[in-house]
Amino acid sequence: MRVVALINEGTGTVAGVAADRFGPHLASLFAARGVVAECCLLPGEEIRAAAEQARQRAAAGEVDAVVVGGGDGTIGAVASVLAGTRIPLGVLALGTLNHFAKDLGLPLDLEPAVAVIGAGATRAVDVAEVNGQVFVNNSSIGLYPYMVLDRERRRSRHGQAKWIATILAAIRTLRYLPVRRLSVLAEGSVEPCRTPCVFVGNNQYRLAAPALGTRERLDEGRLYLYVAPEQDRVRLLWLAARSALGLVDASHDLRVLKVDCAAIHSRTSRLVISMDGEVAILRPPLTYRVRPGALQVFAPAAPATQP
Numbered sequence: 001m002r003v004v005a006l007i008n009e010g011t012g013t014v015a016g017v018a019a020d021r022f023g024p025h026l027a028s029l030f031a032a033r034g035v036v037a038e039c040c041l042l043p044g045e046e047i048r049a050a051a052e053q054a055r056q057r058a059a060a061g062e063v064d065a066v067v068v069g070g071g072d073g074t075i076g077a078v079a080s081v082l083a084g085t086r087i088p089l090g091v092l093a094l095g096t097l098n099h100f101a102k103d104l105g106l107p108l109d110l111e112p113a114v115a116v117i118g119a120g121a122t123r124a125v126d127v128a129e130v131n132g133q134v135f136v137n138n139s140s141i142g143l144y145p146y147m148v149l150d151r152e153r154r155r156s157r158h159g160q161a162k163w164i165a166t167i168l169a170a171i172r173t174l175r176y177l178p179v180r181r182l183s184v185l186a187e188g189s190v191e192p193c194r195t196p197c198v199f200v201g202n203n204q205y206r207l208a209a210p211a212l213g214t215r216e217r218l219d220e221g222r223l224y225l226y227v228a229p230e231q232d233r234v235r236l237l238w239l240a241a242r243s244a245l246g247l248v249d250a251s252h253d254l255r256v257l258k259v260d261c262a263a264i265h266s267r268t269s270r271l272v273i274s275m276d277g278e279v280a281i282l283r284p285p286l287t288y289r290v291r292p293g294a295l296q297v298f299a300p301a302a303p304a305t306q307p
Contacts, residue, residue, distance in 0.1 A: 001035045001120065002063045003090060004054040006078060008070030009041040013094035026069075029111055033118025037067070047074055051081040058087045065298070067117060071095020072137055076276035080134035083127045083294045090117035090298045096162075097277075100136050103215045104299045117298045124293035125218040128202035131282050135202065135275035136295070139288070141264070142180055142197035142228075145274040147173040152279075180271075184225065185285075186262035193255070198264065199226040200288055207254075221292035225262060227255040261289035 005026060007014060014022055023039040030037035042050055047070070054066045067090035068078040075091055082089050093101035093108045104125070107113050127134050150169035154160045160168070177196060184191045184198075199205075201224040203215050264271075266284040273280055 001065065001118070003030070003035055003037050003065045003067050003117070004057065004063050005030070005037050005039045005067040005069060005090075005092070006047055006050050006054065007039065007041045007068075007092070008044045008047055008074040008094070010044050011070045011074065011094040014041065014069070026110070026114075029114045030118065033115055035114075035118050038063075044070070044074060048077045048081065051078040055081050055085065055087060059085075064088075065090055065117070067092060069094045072097065072100050072276045073278040075100050076134065076136045076278070079127060079136050079295055082296075083134050083291060086296060088122045088296045088298055099213075100276075103137075103218055104297065106299060116300065119298075121298065121300065122296045123219070123299045123301070125295050125297055125299075126202055126221055126290055126292050127294045128200070128223060128288065128290050130200070130273065130275065130286050130288050133275060133280065133282075134291075137202060137276045138205070139200045139273055139275045140197060141182070141271055141273050141286070142178060142195065143173055144197065144199075145272045145279045146178055148274055148277065148279050149272070181267060183265040184227070184257070184262060185265065186225070186257055186259045191255075193227055193229075195228050197228040199228075200224070200262075201226070202290065204258075219293065221260070221290055223259050223262065223288055223290050225255075225257040225259065225288075227257070229255070261287070263287050 023041055026039045027037045040050060051066060054063065057063050058066065065088040066078060066082060068075050069092035072095060079089060091101050091106055092110060092113050093106060098108055101108060106116060127136055129135065130139055147169045150172055151165045154165040154168060155162065179194055179196050181194050182198065184193065203217055203220045203222060204224045206212060206214050264284065264286040269283065270281050271284050271286060273282060273286065
């Protein structure tokens with residue numbers, strides 16, 4: 001097997017390791033599994049363009065697969081290029097949270113992750129998109145993208161550690177508590193809402209401990225929209241606390257919609273949203289849809305689902 005491995009050099013696992021050491025080490029791990037790997041360490045902003053070139057090489061028969069190493073945002077960028085093709089994607093979970101890799105049941109350590117790719121077994125999983133932009137985990141409107149923007153501003157301007165910047169950004173976001181007046185068009189009905197947060201999952205997210213924030217399936221072919229009701233800061237903090245403990249009752253605490261596609265309208269000309277942890281500014285309406293089985297990924301066989 002011949003692969004191109006695109007590694008985000010700014011990812012925490014890679015940062016601080018010399019490229020002349022990490023690249024050869026990774027190539028040797030692949031070689032031990034019978035895989036010829038061309039390892040490229042790149043800045044995050046160059047990953048998508050490199051993925052486009054790799055896709056063209058795979059279409060021409062020069063390589064057999066594309067491997068991505070980084071966090072969920074980096075993985076989503078490469079997945080967006082390969083979705084809809086038959087080119088397999090290998091995943092090296094080098095980020096902080098690694099939601100996509102965990103939900104796929106992939107190992108988080110480098111050597112066993114390479115072994116999964118070397119084994120050659122693939123699965124078809126769903127991707128979702130909003131206004132044509134692909135994401136593999138989730139997208140949100142409201143609190144979270146504003147918190148991410150403030151967190152990154154603090155890190156770039158003040159050099160704060162990520163966890164400190166996250167806490168301070170969360171406090172500031174809750175202080176101002178952005179509430180959006182939206183209309184959700186789904187399944188032929190229109191539902192107006194005033195909400196601090198809309199969360200759109202590529203397949204269903206668990207809301208109960210101990211599996212809070214994970215997905216049992218990535219191939220159900222459905223979107224799940226979780227809409228938080230408008231409430232004051234105290235109640236929102238209480239909801240957040242119960243969410244962290246996995247004590248949310250979806251039937252009472254959230255409006256949950258299970259759909260193939262949905263359009264979210266707003267009176268504003270632009271909406272700040274997140275996709276796989278990365279922030280974007282899009283013009284409404286936001287048209288969400290799922291693309292069942294659009295992405296081939298190297299992964300162990302999916303566990304049998306309960307009838």
